Amino acid sequence: MIPSNFDYQRAQSVDDALTKLAASGGTGKVIAGGHSLVPMMKLRLHEPTTLIDIARIGELSGIREQDGLIEIGANTVHHDVATSSLLRNNCPIIAETAGMIGDPQVRNRGTLGGSLAHADPAADYPAALLALDAQIQLQGPSGTREVAATDFFQGLFTVDLADNEIITAVRFTPVQVAAYAKLYQRASRFAIVGVAAALVINQGSMLRKPTIRSSRIGLTGAASHALRLTSVEEAVAGQAATAEAMAQAAQGAGAKIDDINADLHASEAYRRAMIQVFTTRALQGALARLPA
């Protein structure tokens, strides 16, 4: 499969990339790892006239911690997120999620920013970013702006990102008590259903067992875009921090979502059933990360 022809330009900096993007007059696309874009171009679902390669812009790569926040550059490949000791120690859910994307070759090339910009309804990162209440950093001709993950994913392959903007980084407060659970589509490794859960715990005492103060639960694979499971978040609040209570709170998860996907991999009813199963697993997986 051969894509349509295009003009290729390599950007030296974010400003350079934005200038080249503006000059392309709305028909240019940014490429980093290309592991969402190249397959789309080969199928001619995308036919950009200009590709602006941002893969070697150093300022867009890397994982940093500053003032209690973790920042991951948009160009950081999934392999580097999955194996980062900073993330594995301080926010294991995000390393765990990255390690469950695709396969080793895909994780060596695919980037965080690329996954978010593409917003495949079955992508893994969006669920984790919703659970972490992450902020997505964007840069455009008129400066930078920050969009909460909750507002970023708007529809099928549709996000709050203008044609002349670039995703530069993602920022979030690290959470220990969080986990991602995923039902794999066995060939493509995409999520049939993926659930990320992050919990805030009321610590127990001699007289009182620990309880869940609040939670954030992100769901991917099930609908046209990743979304929060707010009904389960409400059901979890105040519950005992036990595996049984988590299974109880996950009862009926996804029941209120109207547009559940149905395809050759899973019917609507099966997906709905799996939302409950994988919500339970994510909540229990998060609790398992509670320090002893």
Place this chain on the structure above:
Amino acid sequence: MAQVSITVNGKQRSSEVEPRTLLVHFLREQLNLTGTHVGCDTSQCGACTVLIDGRSAKACTVFAVQADGSEVTTIEGLAEGEQLHPLQTGFWEEHGLQCGYCTPGMIMSCVNLLNDNPKPSEQEIREGLDGNLCRCTGYQHIVNAVQHAATKG
């Protein structure tokens, strides 16, 4: 057209390419390195796996222009003269192939795996091969071949 200069198996190769030229086609058709195979052409089967700057990648999902200035290793670059790479020996000794179509990609993925993890468990080998499909062997002999390379390489 775009000018690319890629170090392939230690030799610098420069060429004019259309920007849409995939790395796998550049390797096979311009450099005649036909050991890298095209299988599914949809980023799934891994037959086209090569190393780009030491990391495994599916060459059907990378434009040659993206690899400009990089070092690429293909199956042809593994042996040193007559001396096979330990993974090539492992696949030979343990009958890690039948038709052989997936084998170059399998071996390049395993180079990446053993670089990261020189003594992988069976489970880790199977996870390391998530991105490579074989329709003949049922994988067991491939796993044996990797274990052979890891213990005797």
